[in-house]
Amino acid sequence: MSNEWPLWEVFIRGQHGLSHRHVGSLHAPDAEMAINNARDVYTRRNEGVSIWVTKATDITASAPGEKGPLFEPSNSKVYRHPTFFDIPKEVGQM
């Protein structure tokens, strides 16, 4: 389907202070229209304060087949996880 518009990935910041989260994807001929479409498709219920879009083809992803070599070695290294500290309440959400 060569005349189909390119696919865009949509990221929305739910509120100030949080990071943008991937919410889904859509088709649009360019970035400006992707933002407009994202507004209509993903923020009708007051979900966001900011939208990012990027062409799906511009995202480089890790290969699922490399999951083992990439992530498993850290499983056995519990000392890498900061689970031994008591976080003071005043710090709030981390």
Next chain:
Amino acid sequence: MTASNPLFEFTLHMGDNALILGQRVSAWCGHAPILEEDIALANTGLDLIGQTKLWLSYAAEIENKDRDADDLAFRRDGRDFRNCLLVEQPNGDYAQTMMRQFLFDAWHHPMLAALTNSSNKRVAEIAEKSEKEAAYHLERSTDLLIRLGDGSQESHDRMQTALDDLWRFTGELTSAGDVETSLGKENVIPDGSAISDQYASYIQTALREATLTIPEGVGMRQGGKKGIHTEDFGYLLAEMQSLPRAYPDAAW
């Protein structure tokens, strides 16, 4: 219905514009060229129906004859509708729909923006609620107007045909009759010529960018605000009102 109360007439005009365009636009739901457009256009339709409720609820209060917004929307006859002729024009192809939307939004937004300063508090409140939606509608329809007008040969031709076809309905939006003159004096509605100038200059700039040409020597059609509508309007009403008319007691 007598044309006795200008404020009643005006709130009907604003409400009926939104209602009829909302009804037209919602007919695209499930049929638009692509999914994203389908959702966007349905959103526009829903915004307009929401605005309808605000205007017609107020109109019903002004009338004070024990009718509510639903009665006004679904139990009025064609001659009692005060929407402009532009919004009742058939959907046609997507170019026709988008051109109609653009020509309406370009008037609707400055009108609502100016109405936020109305001397009538209720009118100002309704305008305040609707203005941001209208701003987005205008941004969107202008964007599509330029993309399609200055797009492929085919999209350009279709947009030009739509403009040639719909241009004759644009004069009515900014035309002033007794209702406008009377409400203008009380500062309930803005100075008509200011909106008219804004409308003309916005449209000209956008159409130029869209490489479209305004047809010359076109006689402007009027009548909607007085209840004299075009042929297609009857079919629209018949469909829109069929359920409440067939089942008067129907409730959600």
